[in-house]
Amino acid sequence: MKEKGVKIGFVTLHVGLGTFRPVKVDDVTDHKMHSEHYELPEVTAKLINETKQNGGRVIAVGTTSCRTLETVAAKEGCIKGSEGWTDIFIYPGFTFKVLDGLITNFHLPESTLIMLVSAFAGFDHIMNAYKTAVQEKYRFFSFGDCCFIC
Numbered sequence: 001m002k003e004k005g006v007k008i009g010f011v012t013l014h015v016g017l018g019t020f021r022p023v024k025v026d027d028v029t030d031h032k033m034h035s036e037h038y039e040l041p042e043v044t045a046k047l048i049n050e051t052k053q054n055g056g057r058v059i060a061v062g063t064t065s066c067r068t069l070e071t072v073a074a075k076e077g078c079i080k081g082s083e084g085w086t087d088i089f090i091y092p093g094f095t096f097k098v099l100d101g102l103i104t105n106f107h108l109p110e111s112t113l114i115m116l117v118s119a120f121a122g123f124d125h126i127m128n129a130y131k132t133a134v135q136e137k138y139r140f141f142s143f144g145d146c147c148f149i150c
Helices: 042-053 063-076 112-121 123-135
Strands: 036-040 059-061 082-086 101-105 146-149
Touching: 036 063, 059 063, 063 082, 063 101, 063 112, 101 112, 112 123, 112 146
Parallel strands: 059 101
Antiparallel strands: 036 082, 101 146
């Protein structure tokens, strides 16, 4: 990717079990996420801001990266070096402030993560992709196959 001119920045989110806990409430706004610690280095913030200013796209690799970037944008009003705690829960209706694309695994039903990808790409689009993934016997969850949503 570097040979093709893709610039890479790093973030950290110390994921807790709450991320993988199924949503068991009828109203998703009643679901509570556990707090997780994140770190977004200043060098990564600068890279993201330069990319956006130059008309480039920010592609998160993993829902953890997505949640970190969107947490910082929501808390700070922009992307800047930051660390702290987040309990962000991204589900359909969420307005993304940073992401232009997402590389992620195929996630399990009723998970917060399938809600996140549905928020990004649209529920019907994701369900059609998942139908294909099941038919083609793709592997799901953390060590499975992945998709590029843009």
